[in-house]
Amino acid sequence: MSETLIRNAHSVLTMDDAGSEFAGADVLIRDGVIVQIGEGLTTAGEVVEAANCVVTPGLVNTHHHLYQTLTRAVPGGQDALLFGWLQTLYPIWSRFGPEEMRISALTGLAELALSGCTLTSDHLYLYPNGARLDDTIDAATEIGLRFHATRGAMSIGESDGGLPPDALVEREEAILEDCIRVIDAFHDPREGAMVRVGVAPCSPFSVSRELMRDAALLARDKGVMMHTHLAENDEDIAYSEAQFGCRPGQYAEELGWTGPDVWHAHCVKLDGQEIDLFAQSRTGVAHCPCSNCRLGSGIAPIRDMVDAGVPVGLGVDGSASNDSSNLVAEARQAMLLQRVSRGADAMSAREALRLATRGGAEVLGRHDCGQIAPGKRADLALWDVTGIDSAGSWDKAALLLAGPQRVRHLFVEGRQVVRDGLLTTIDLGATLAHQDTLALRLAEQP
16 A cells, blocks of 8 residues: 655645635545545655645646657747648658657656646657657656547648648558557556547548548547547638538537547637537537647637536647647646736636646546545645745735746656656656757758
8 A cells, every 4th residue: 555645735726616725734645546635634654745835636738749849949830820830840740750759758748747747638640650659658658647648640641632741641541440559559448547548630631521530430439539629720710611611610510529528629719609519519628828829820719618618628739839848837828818818807827727637637538637635546736835936925826826837746646756846757867868869860851
């Protein structure tokens, strides 16, 4: 039996149904599960003093492309809109292989962990030079984060009117076969699972209608979730109307891509009818505010979505369109964008933090995560509120208004992945040196 007591926390933000918060409380975790919250608790196991810390559920990232940590701030894509940005980066990504996929994933996962993330999805939709989804799953297992890998795909290349170069697309039969392989090899449907797998054609403009439909049928046959990009910007809407004769939400519904087992990234341009459709069908949304700003895509109507009952979580998106994998910064940006578009009372710091924790867990179908309550998984972030970033704050629990950007301690399934601000599971210095070597090699290649 493994037991840890987090003792005398400054405050515990539970994200339970009542939004309970406790001052001076203890949290007892045993064998990867939260067993008790209270005062004066005892243990024969390890004790972590938390008098100067706010304790939250671990943050949940609902959308990422981890491989992109090798292509941050590429000059040709720094100021481009979505489609031009993709066309700049596709040729670089075509030079990746298994080593690039694994090290870039390890780097992105490390950055997520240090920003308080305990559970992340990843959308890997290109597999050049022998790369496989297995490469990123190996990285997540090594670093110790809970991982929802999605087997992405592109099947329509430039010669068929698509955006990606032909070298990065796959045969649709091979795509479906590999989806079956990785689900059978890695997906764990049980409560407390460390790895789950989803099916994730990249976008409506990079795969066929047939693949979207077949992927949905396969996912439901296997009992796994489905993910793709949708309604990201004005170009996306224009493409859907020109190619499919309808808006993205209608296209998704026609092909079986709505329901509680589906979540879509971005959804910046959903209209009122589409929001109602998502609310009624319990279709999830991964809101990626920094990426939407970086690419000039717009401000997603998150206030309207939440009020309508759409499940919403947060995503950092790929580092090539965000330049960061900092999830607590993403939560602050989500709050600020709703305020700038709707007014200062549009979203509170606590509501944005709820999107980053319980909201994301619900989008990913992880009702065992995302809140601090007995019986839930022991995924916890401890934030030191004695630093300069919290100095002068009258409400130390309002972390997104005045609080640290880096976690002090992080527990995943009761295992301490970050201790005193340092990763315990990997040699971060060696990983970053390897990352820089690979990035330099890619930059020097024609």
